[in-house]
Amino acid sequence: MGDAIRVAVLGGAGRMGQMLIRAVGESDRAHLTGVTERPGHAWIGRDLGEAMGGAARGVVVSADPLEVFAGADAVLDFTTPEATLENATLAAQARCVHVIGTTGMTEAQVAALAPAQRHAVQIRAGNMSLGVNLLTLLTKRVAAALDADFDIEIVEMHHRHKVDAPSGTALMLGEAAAAGRGVRLADAADRGRDGQTGARTRGDIGFAALRGGDVAGEHDVIFAADGERIVLRHVATDRMIFARGALKAALWGHGRPPGGYDMLDVLGLGG
Numbered sequence: 001m002g003d004a005i006r007v008a009v010l011g012g013a014g015r016m017g018q019m020l021i022r023a024v025g026e027s028d029r030a031h032l033t034g035v036t037e038r039p040g041h042a043w044i045g046r047d048l049g050e051a052m053g054g055a056a057r058g059v060v061v062s063a064d065p066l067e068v069f070a071g072a073d074a075v076l077d078f079t080t081p082e083a084t085l086e087n088a089t090l091a092a093q094a095r096c097v098h099v100i101g102t103t104g105m106t107e108a109q110v111a112a113l114a115p116a117q118r119h120a121v122q123i124r125a126g127n128m129s130l131g132v133n134l135l136t137l138l139t140k141r142v143a144a145a146l147d148a149d150f151d152i153e154i155v156e157m158h159h160r161h162k163v164d165a166p167s168g169t170a171l172m173l174g175e176a177a178a179a180g181r182g183v184r185l186a187d188a189a190d191r192g193r194d195g196q197t198g199a200r201t202r203g204d205i206g207f208a209a210l211r212g213g214d215v216a217g218e219h220d221v222i223f224a225a226d227g228e229r230i231v232l233r234h235v236a237t238d239r240m241i242f243a244r245g246a247l248k249a250a251l252w253g254h255g256r257p258p259g260g261y262d263m264l265d266v267l268g269l270g271g
């Protein structure tokens with residue numbers, strides 16, 4: 001394994017957890033040293049390979065994140081907001097790179113992640129794909145070039161199991177649009193229309209969330225004016241784009257000074 005970094009996957013039985021395990025397995029720069037799951041999960045105590053329906057891999061799925069963090073240089077965390085908050089403290093104690101893909105965190109939960117950044121490299125993004133991160137830059141540019149005659153609407157669609165809305169990606173795109181406009185998203189966001197809503201408020205950034213089937217993730221940023229419409233679109237057809245992005249982040253973060261980073265930093269696209 002030579003210089004390969006030691007990587008653990010948190011929430012290994014999840015949709016993303018299984019992709020992350022695959023991505024680490026495909027890499028010659030990383031090797032899997034641990035996997036966690038929620039206490040009480042059916043995979044706990046089982047060999048990972050067997051739990052996934054294949055050959056034994058010599059990694060036992062653990063409900064004890066402490067021992068898993070202790071044996072890892074980096075942890076990949078696509079779990080729940082509550083688990084991610086606990087993991088941030090453990091990553092700081094173990095000085096692990098903490099790659100956070102978890103979405104649906106409240107403002108207070110995001111703020112609570114900050115103290116851990118004094119001791120650990122923490123890389124967080126609502127979307128780890130190259131395409132979406134590029135789209136945030138395009139969105140910011142287009143929003144900066146247009147005035148509020150162009151109404152901005154962000155429409156996203158995801159699989160039926162998704163539990164948070166708007167998606168983390170939609171919020172990233174909303175932040176980018178707001179930054180381009182020179183406003184705060186918190187002041188401009190319209191996150192739910194139903195019933196007698198009244199006419200659209202000029203300058204609002206609207207969100208709509210669709211859920212159904214097995215959609216991996218689709219996002220449109222619409223700039224709609226009288227007589228014309230610009231649509232910027234990203235379509236994910238395979239969750240491996242998120243998993244490979246997360247592993248790229250772990251490799252990038254290994255050996256860096258502690259702090260809070262995002263995927264634009266990892267991809268070298270930050271300002």
Ligand SMILES: NC(=O)C1=CN([C@@H]2O[C@H](COP(=O)(O)OP(=O)(O)OC[C@H]3O[C@@H](n4cnc5c(N)ncnc54)[C@H](OP(=O)(O)O)[C@@H]3O)[C@@H](O)[C@H]2O)C=CC1
Nearest residue numbers: 011014015016037038078079083101102103126127128242
């Ligand atoms: N940033 C990005 O690029 C992407 C982010 N995501 C985000 O990642 C998150 C996970 O998505 P997805 O994989 O679809 O969801 P899943 O529900 O399939 O996976 C989450 C996994 O975490 C497990 N889990 C829950 N609590 C703990 C705990 N305390 N310790 C260890 N494991 C735990 C769950 O177990 P159990 O089911 O038993 O509760 C489950 O197996 C979501 O927030 C999603 O939005 C998804 C794709 C890309």
Ligand SMILES: O=C(O)C1=N[C@H](C(=O)O)C[C@H](O)C1
Nearest residue numbers: 103126127162167168169217
């Ligand atoms: O839950 C998902 O599946 C996804 N979540 C992320 C989000 O909330 O934007 C990223 C991706 O769109 C898939």
